Amino acid sequence: MSEVEILEKIKSELNIIEETLKTYLDSQHPFINQVSEYIIFSGGKRIRPLLTVLCAKLFLNENLNNRYLETIYRTSILFEYLHAATLLHDDVVDSAEFRRGRKAARNLWGNQATILVGDYLYAKALRLASLLENPRVMDVITQTTLLMSEGEILQLLNLDNTTLTEAEYEEVIYRKTAVLISACCEVGAILGEAKPNECLLLKNFGKYLGLAFQIIDDLLDYLSEETGKDLGKDFKEGKITLPVIYALQLADTEEKNTLLYLLKTPEVEKKDFETAKKIIEKNQGFIKSKEKAEQYINLAKDCLKELPNNFYKDLLLFISDYLLKRKK
Amino acid sequence: MSEVEILEKIKSELNIIEETLKTYLDSQHPFINQVSEYIIFSGGKRIRPLLTVLCAKLFLNENLNNRYLETIYRTSILFEYLHAATLLHDDVVDSAEFRRGRKAARNLWGNQATILVGDYLYAKALRLASLLENPRVMDVITQTTLLMSEGEILQLLNLDNTTLTEAEYEEVIYRKTAVLISACCEVGAILGEAKPNECLLLKNFGKYLGLAFQIIDDLLDYLSEETGKDLGKDFKEGKITLPVIYALQLADTEEKNTLLYLLKTPEVEKKDFETAKKIIEKNQGFIKSKEKAEQYINLAKDCLKELPNNFYKDLLLFISDYLLKRKK
Numbered sequence: 001m002s003e004v005e006i007l008e009k010i011k012s013e014l015n016i017i018e019e020t021l022k023t024y025l026d027s028q029h030p031f032i033n034q035v036s037e038y039i040i041f042s043g044g045k046r047i048r049p050l051l052t053v054l055c056a057k058l059f060l061n062e063n064l065n066n067r068y069l070e071t072i073y074r075t076s077i078l079f080e081y082l083h084a085a086t087l088l089h090d091d092v093v094d095s096a097e098f099r100r101g102r103k104a105a106r107n108l109w110g111n112q113a114t115i116l117v118g119d120y121l122y123a124k125a126l127r128l129a130s131l132l133e134n135p136r137v138m139d140v141i142t143q144t145t146l147l148m149s150e151g152e153i154l155q156l157l158n159l160d161n162t163t164l165t166e167a168e169y170e171e172v173i174y175r176k177t178a179v180l181i182s183a184c185c186e187v188g189a190i191l192g193e194a195k196p197n198e199c200l201l202l203k204n205f206g207k208y209l210g211l212a213f214q215i216i217d218d219l220l221d222y223l224s225e226e227t228g229k230d231l232g233k234d235f236k237e238g239k240i241t242l243p244v245i246y247a248l249q250l251a252d253t254e255e256k257n258t259l260l261y262l263l264k265t266p267e268v269e270k271k272d273f274e275t276a277k278k279i280i281e282k283n284q285g286f287i288k289s290k291e292k293a294e295q296y297i298n299l300a301k302d303c304l305k306e307l308p309n310n311f312y313k314d315l316l317l318f319i320s321d322y323l324l325k326r327k328k
Numbered sequence: 329m330s331e332v333e334i335l336e337k338i339k340s341e342l343n344i345i346e347e348t349l350k351t352y353l354d355s356q357h358p359f360i361n362q363v364s365e366y367i368i369f370s371g372g373k374r375i376r377p378l379l380t381v382l383c384a385k386l387f388l389n390e391n392l393n394n395r396y397l398e399t400i401y402r403t404s405i406l407f408e409y410l411h412a413a414t415l416l417h418d419d420v421v422d423s424a425e426f427r428r429g430r431k432a433a434r435n436l437w438g439n440q441a442t443i444l445v446g447d448y449l450y451a452k453a454l455r456l457a458s459l460l461e462n463p464r465v466m467d468v469i470t471q472t473t474l475l476m477s478e479g480e481i482l483q484l485l486n487l488d489n490t491t492l493t494e495a496e497y498e499e500v501i502y503r504k505t506a507v508l509i510s511a512c513c514e515v516g517a518i519l520g521e522a523k524p525n526e527c528l529l530l531k532n533f534g535k536y537l538g539l540a541f542q543i544i545d546d547l548l549d550y551l552s553e554e555t556g557k558d559l560g561k562d563f564k565e566g567k568i569t570l571p572v573i574y575a576l577q578l579a580d581t582e583e584k585n586t587l588l589y590l591l592k593t594p595e596v597e598k599k600d601f602e603t604a605k606k607i608i609e610k611n612q613g614f615i616k617s618k619e620k621a622e623q624y625i626n627l628a629k630d631c632l633k634e635l636p637n638n639f640y641k642d643l644l645l646f647i648s649d650y651l652l653k654r655k656k
Binding site: 027028029031032089092093111112113115116117119120122123124126127129130133134135138139141142143145146148149150152153154156157 | 355356357359360417420421439440441443444445447448450451452454455457458461462463466467469470471473474476477478480481482484485
């Protein structure tokens with residue numbers, strides 16, 4: 001399978017997902033669609049619905065009937081709605097000004113509407129899930145949303161915890177990101193009518209992928225070209241992420257104090273960000289985070305070994321590598 | 329059936345519901361339970377779970393096995409969690425200071441935690457629903473939450489609409505209150521394995537009951553003994569409710585202007601509230617609202633006519649009358 005073919009296939013899947021996302025944003029009230037569209041069509045990578053579709057197709061015959069195909073796409077997008085719902089509430093909770101380089105929804109329509117449209121998208125996601133009439137899927141999704149919502153609260157309570165351990169960090173990113181990506185893959189497998197052990201393998205695949213995804217996200221907050229122009233969001237908010245945790249393990253007392261001080265200072269400047277980055281770099285915070293993400297990607301790929309060898313497996317492997325290499 | 333027996337039975341059902349509510353607030357994180365308990369155990373009437381239980385028992389043999397009984401109670405409380413979730417988000421959206429005579433949760437733990445615990449209770453409710461593994465119940469509940477969340481947004485958009493018609497008001501209270509109470513009754517009927525037409529009758533029973541319930545609530549905001557000590561919340565917030573809509577229909581221009589002016593003034597005093605009440609009273613706003621609520625209660629009771637005649641029907645009729653007569 002050539003990279004060109006793989007990219008072609010991913011592009012065509014993403015096009016269908018994009019169309020499906022539009023089709024189901026069908027509130028009778030223009031305002032609700034307007035705010036929903038603003039957050040849904042704001043340049044997300046669609047990694048979640050894509051994984052659901054690919055995990056389903058991994059087990060299915062190419063000659064699927066159209067109706068079942070539609071069901072798969074319709075179900076896949078519920079994960080994007082769920083994700084968007086959490087972004088809206090996160091932005092209110094964090095008083096965020098921007099999201100993906102644009103004004104945050106709350107900056108345009110206020111906190112009130114943003115909270116309520118978040119609730120709407122959440123309800124919409126659960127509604128799409130219930131259309132399947134499949135108790136197993138509902139079980140996965142309701143367990144996922146419960147874990148996620150507890151995780152959001154734990155993250156809020158941890159906000160000022162500068163002694164966050166690696167294990168605590170993992171618990172946070174597990175609930176914040178990995179649980180949902182894991183559910184995308186598991187529900188895909190259920191839709192593909194995979195056997196129980198295969199569903200479990202894909203559930204774990206998604207979990208490891210999600211952990212790696214969030215570690216890379218947290219790394220890019222310091223190192224991406226975009227943050228090159230500005231300060232990292234996590235740094236500005238004083239959020240302790242893996243690069244900082246690793247750096248604090250090796251840093252001497254002076255470096256440690258400087259790093260924590262800069263993280264906790266409300267008004268930081270570009271030069272403070274550069275100082276923090278130097279301390280993290282010198283104390284292996286970036287390199288060790290990258291290694292950790294690599295380990296998780298390898299664990300994810302291992303989960304695929306016993307699964308059917310076909311085009312869709314190649315796509316899942318490709319995406320795993322892509323998530324590790326991405327620059328934004 | 330004597331009133332004493334009826335009250336005894338209601339009290340014993342409410343006790344079991346109260347216990348069940350406690351049992352299932354079982355997050356591993358004390359903070360989540362603390363905030364959840366604060367809103368859940370703040371003097372709610374438990375009308376929603378009570379209706380689910382009674383509507384189920386209307387169709388069931390008295391010698392139910394314990395496991396199925398537990399399932400009914402477990403399912404009934406999900407409506408209280410859902411309701412509590414909306415109260416938490418409402419309080420943030422309305423910047424409410426108080427709720428049921430106590431400080432609002434947001435006043436104790438801040439908006440951030442309040443939004444997220446609202447999300448948690450919502451997720452918890454859906455989780456309890458999914459434990460039933462019953463696609464019909466999931467269908468009712470996800471449709472309900474979707475309608476409710478749209479309704480919340482419509483209410484927000486209508487906030488400054490002083491030309492709200494009776495039909496628009498009904499749409500608001502239908503989504504705000506009646507949809508959920510209707511779902512309580514319908515899910516009860518499904519748990520009672522009622523026939524499809526019986527489920528529909530109870531769905532409608534709940535709808536009419538819910539409409540009446542909210543009209544009485546809006547009436548009590550002006551007339552209850554509690555608001556006798558203070559100003560009504562709706563009046564303070566400038567919310568247009570049925571008594572105002574009716575009064576505006578009959579009021580002369582001067583009364584109309586005064587009433588709208590007082591409703592829209594940010595800092596109102598006790599004497600302004602009394603003036604508004606006099607205008608509403610004089611223009612039949614209260615009496616006509618009460619009549620409207622009565623009409624809905626009668627429609628609700630009509631829905632019960634073709635259903636089994638037993639003790640539980642007596643209880644449902646009693647509750648219908650109680651909701652109309654309640655003073656707080």
